[in-house]
Amino acid sequence: MSSYVRLLAGICLALAAKAQVVEPFFFIQGSDPQIGFCESRQRTGNGFAQDTANFEFVIATVNRLRPAFLIVTGDLVNRQGDPAQTAEYFRVAGKLDPSIHLYNVAGNHDVLNEPTPASLAAYRKQFGPDYYTFRVGGMAAFVLNSPIMAHPKNAPDECAKQEAWLRRELAKAKQDGMRDLVVFQHHLLFVNSPDEKDTYYTLPLEQRRKYLQLFTEYGVSHVFSGHYHRNAAASYGPLKLTTTTAIACADTQSGIRIVTVKSTGIESQAYDFGALPTCVNPSK
Numbered sequence: 532m533s534s535y536v537r538l539l540a541g542i543c544l545a546l547a548a549k550a551q552v553v554e555p556f557f558f559i560q561g562s563d564p565q566i567g568f569c570e571s572r573q574r575t576g577n578g579f580a581q582d583t584a585n586f587e588f589v590i591a592t593v594n595r596l597r598p599a600f601l602i603v604t605g606d607l608v609n610r611q612g613d614p615a616q617t618a619e620y621f622r623v624a625g626k627l628d629p630s631i632h633l634y635n636v637a638g639n640h641d642v643l644n645e646p647t648p649a650s651l652a653a654y655r656k657q658f659g660p661d662y663y664t665f666r667v668g669g670m671a672a673f674v675l676n677s678p679i680m681a682h683p684k685n686a687p688d689e690c691a692k693q694e695a696w697l698r699r700e701l702a703k704a705k706q707d708g709m710r711d712l713v714v715f716q717h718h719l720l721f722v723n724s725p726d727e728k729d730t731y732y733t734l735p736l737e738q739r740r741k742y743l744q745l746f747t748e749y750g751v752s753h754v755f756s757g758h759y760h761r762n763a764a765a766s767y768g769p770l771k772l773t774t775t776t777a778i779a780c781a782d783t784q785s786g787i788r789i790v791t792v793k794s795t796g797i798e799s800q801a802y803d804f805g806a807l808p809t810c811v812n813p814s815k
Contacts, residue, residue: 552599558792560788563638564603565638568779579616604715648686660674662693668792723765743767747768751770755788760783
């Protein structure tokens with residue numbers, strides 16, 4: 532099963548890298564399906580009926596709207612390494628139309644709040660790479676493992692390796708003339724202010740400043756994140772920071788985000804499950 536998943540992830544990434552998408556196009560960001568979370572939070576048991584129902588609704592919506600791709604920004608499961616939760620995530624995700632690419636992002640529940648070499652190896656065995664890049668149209672996307680950026684102490688070499696890789700890939704995208712450089716990660720950089728105090732939801736101040744400087748240096752235009760279980764937006768100069776609520780139980784309403792990519796820029800709109808559009812026309 533694990534070897535098959537890694538092979539499938541590699542094939543999908545290769546196909547996506549070659550995909551020719553006519554602009555404008557749109558994609559869907561979901562976050563925190565966190566299989567096993569709702570029942571754990573509500574103390575109704577160890578099942579995941581509500582999480583399954585929510586995630587199945589999202590997959591059905593994506594199949595209906597037909598975006599260029601679906602990206603899930605972390606906390607795929609609630610308990611790292613739980614075989615039942617992992618199997619359920621793959622079972623529901625397997626209902627996605629195979630013509631629509633699925634990109635997974637590592638969250639703290641997937642690799643632990645303080646990742647270790649073992650937890651990273653387990654994630655990679657189950658879900659594939661924890662950081663990678665892909666391109667669609669004029670957009671270059673960079674998927675990051677933000678838990679290790681937030682808490683690198685147990686695996687400092689892995690954190691340094693990701694940072695070095697990111698610098699190379701950002702430079703390559705600029706050299707290749709990619710118009711939009713977009714980052715996807717689980718943690719928020721900040722909620723309201725770049726100098727705000729550290730919280731569970733954000734990168735610590737030292738790391739936050741480093742990555743804000745790095746993203747600004749290379750002209751990253753957007754960072755999309757999850758983790759917060761509610762929608763949020765902020766900016767840092769021209770850099771736009773957009774956070775999407777949870778698919779699982781949310782602190783406000785569960786939902787997804789529809790992101791439109793045009794030659795004139797990137798626009799997005801968050802939708803609660805009860806207010807989803809019947810169709811999406813990225814030209815309008």
